Amino acid sequence: MRRILFALLLLSLAFAASAKMVHRAVEWTDGGTRFHSVLVYDDAAAGKRPGLVMVPNWYGVNDQAISKAEMIAGKKYVILLTDMYGRDVRPSSDEQARAAVQPLYADRALMRRRVNTALAQLKAQAGSAPLDTGELGAIGFCFGGSAVLDLARSGADVAAVVSFHGGLAAGQPALPDNFKARVLALNGADDKGTMPDADAFMDEMRASDADWQFVVLGNAVHCFTEMGENSSGCKYDARAAARSYRMMHDWLDAAFANRS
Numbered sequence: 001m002r003r004i005l006f007a008l009l010l011l012s013l014a015f016a017a018s019a020k021m022v023h024r025a026v027e028w029t030d031g032g033t034r035f036h037s038v039l040v041y042d043d044a045a046a047g048k049r050p051g052l053v054m055v056p057n058w059y060g061v062n063d064q065a066i067s068k069a070e071m072i073a074g075k076k077y078v079i080l081l082t083d084m085y086g087r088d089v090r091p092s093s094d095e096q097a098r099a100a101v102q103p104l105y106a107d108r109a110l111m112r113r114r115v116n117t118a119l120a121q122l123k124a125q126a127g128s129a130p131l132d133t134g135e136l137g138a139i140g141f142c143f144g145g146s147a148v149l150d151l152a153r154s155g156a157d158v159a160a161v162v163s164f165h166g167g168l169a170a171g172q173p174a175l176p177d178n179f180k181a182r183v184l185a186l187n188g189a190d191d192k193g194t195m196p197d198a199d200a201f202m203d204e205m206r207a208s209d210a211d212w213q214f215v216v217l218g219n220a221v222h223c224f225t226e227m228g229e230n231s232s233g234c235k236y237d238a239r240a241a242a243r244s245y246r247m248m249h250d251w252l253d254a255a256f257a258n259r260s
Helices: 001-020 063-073 095-105 109-128 145-154 195-207 238-260
Strands: 019-028 035-043 049-055 078-081 131-141 161-165 182-188 212-216
Touching: 019 063, 019 109, 035 063, 035 109, 049 063, 049 109, 049 145, 049 238, 063 078, 078 109, 095 109, 095 145, 109 131, 109 145, 131 145, 131 238, 145 161, 145 182, 161 238, 182 195, 182 238, 195 212, 212 238
Parallel strands: 049 078, 049 131, 131 161, 161 182, 182 212
Antiparallel strands: 019 035, 035 078
């Protein structure tokens, strides 16, 4: 009996050792630009699970963004870490990142088209990843928060979107009332970049029929989920990050349960 138990233990250890987070390139072309995104999920978890489009901060797809996608995905989600710029644009400084986002903030129709294309690409992975296409959402950070709010504004058929310290302004021309997703926006009370648009954002939400919530995290500035950031206006806050992630999971769980 001991030999059998020992053999089972070795087998389970071998399986655990072989299990890993999958990073799989997902590429597509849109408007003549080639995009390189990364599908992230745990191949040890059994069964299908919800899928999330994840738009990172203005630095785009990089090692830090992949690590964050791994942390959020865990055994719970399949995440498409989304390239919004094109595979040849990988900012390495604030100046380069600012130059990369400016065309998208200036052309919100382009931003909305690209994030909707990413959603379509996530759905297309259902045949090769443990993805439940009946439970889809989107999350975004900083610039990525703006992008997923625009995904919701465009009327995309997702259960929920969650924006972390994202830009709140709707851009022009404003879209008609077209929300299908439950909208959660999480911003720092002392975020001087996004909070000036808070009242207009809430007016927009009130005028819609969206199921929405706007959460202001006390004592937090911009970038509160971005580990390593430590300037006066862009600073990681472990407490605010942990609270916001808990709210994200609760929001997504409720949205997916409502769809079911």
